[in-house]
Amino acid sequence: LAAVIRCKAAVAWESGKPLSIEDVEVAPPKVHEVRIKVVAAGVCHTDWEYLYEAEKGMKFRPFPLVLGHEGAGIVESVGPEVTTFSPGDKVIPLFLPQCGECERCESAKTNHCRKNWANTQVGVLADGTSRISYQGQQVYQFLGVSAFSQYTVVPHTSLAKIRSDAPLDKVFLLGCGVSTGYGAAVNTAKVEKNSTCAVFGLGAVGLAAVMGCQVAGAKRIIGVDINPDKFAKAAVFGATECVNPKDHTMPIQEVLVKMTDGGVDYAVECVGSPSIMTAAFESTKDSCGSCVIAGWTETGVMNVKVEKILMGRTLRGTYFGGWKSVEDVPKLVNDYMKQKLKLDEFITHSLPLDQINVAFDLLRTGKSIRTVISL
Ligand code: NAD
Ligand code: ZN
Ligand code: ZN
Secondary structure, eight states, rough: OOOOEEEEEEOSSTTSSOOOOEEEEOOOOOEEEEEEEEEEOOOHHHHHHHHHHHHHSSSOOSSEEEOOOOOOEEEEEOOOOOOOOOOEEEEEEEESSOOOHHHHHHSSSOOOOOOOOTHHHHHHOOSSOSSSEETTTEEEEGTTTOOBEEEEEEEGGGGOOOOOTHHOOOOOOTTHHEEEHHIIIIIIIIITTEEEEEEEEEESHHHHHHHHHHTTOOOOEEHHHHHHHHHHHHHHHHSEEEEGGOOOSSSSSHHHHTTTTTTTTTEEOOOOOHHHOOOOOTTTTTTTOEEESSOOOOOOOOOOOOHHHHOOEEEEEEEEGGHHHHHHHHHHHHHHHHEEEEEEEEEEEEEEEEGHHHHHHHTTOOOOSSEEOOO
């Protein structure tokens, strides 16, 4: 029978303070839960945002907590009534579940399954508690995942089983950033062949959106970022040109409308800033342009002038790129293995868990796309 595991985790004790590496206890999985050994994890902008700007852009979630929601690992043990996973399976934990039974899982219109939603959003599993503790004190699980722990426990409906030959130190990227950006272009925007696209923000999410536009056959893909160091990488993923809003006195939407003689067909916002969302929206064709919001804010308010939507533009958000998480993540892994999807090019740095704060700094200062944290 599974026992408590003692291991290392990066604990966020309070907002605004760096993480500290602690010895934590990880309880055995309860009914419908799976305990996994995390092998690799990435630092996503959302982790950084929650730690350093929780009061600004995100709703409050309780501390102490273990961040990390983009990871990959191996099943260590399974709880009662788990039939689809066994110890040794390679897996990717998911902050978006797919129970396969609810109304939303049965609908082709949404991927937003609500199984365990309310509890994982506040950092606990189905029974209202977390499986991670520090000297008897509960440590919450960010988005129900906690990939910055050597072991974690997740609901079996929040876990994708992937092929056994998949390299975990690459496919962890499909746990959040790459799936989100890629899906924003191919699933949510449904970018068409020969179209003109603009992607705002060239971090992992934005670069994955650029890749999605390229795979969909777009003929012009314009990358927009205030950090010109991102432009070379954007070209690798298929950007045909890049623009720095700081090089222009005109608002960026006007620059894009001029460059494209009337606006882009598709714009994807991957920054998380309401003013850039407005710019992305207004940079599309007035008659039929479409704008997808992938960037995250839970408190921001976006300005949409009625006149700008009246002629036929559309505006849509995307969550986890529209993918049905449990069934689609393994397919994305296959696409990577068949070289239909790039992953290696997103990884710019590699660090051990005890240097995770360096990875946070590299992301914030725009020096990294993704750092792979080895646990
Ligand atoms: P990142 O920090 O690596 O990238 C953000 C990029 O935006 C950077 O290159 C930065 O230079 C650029 N930027 C900043 N200000 C800008 C401006 N004014 N104009 C143009 N570019 C600007 O972040 P990431 O990990 O790629 O995440 C991007 C966003 O996606 C974040 O808001 C994150 O929270 C969100 N996200 C959403 C989902 C979802 O399901 N919708 C999932 C994952 C991440
Ligand atoms: Zn993320
Ligand atoms: Zn469901």
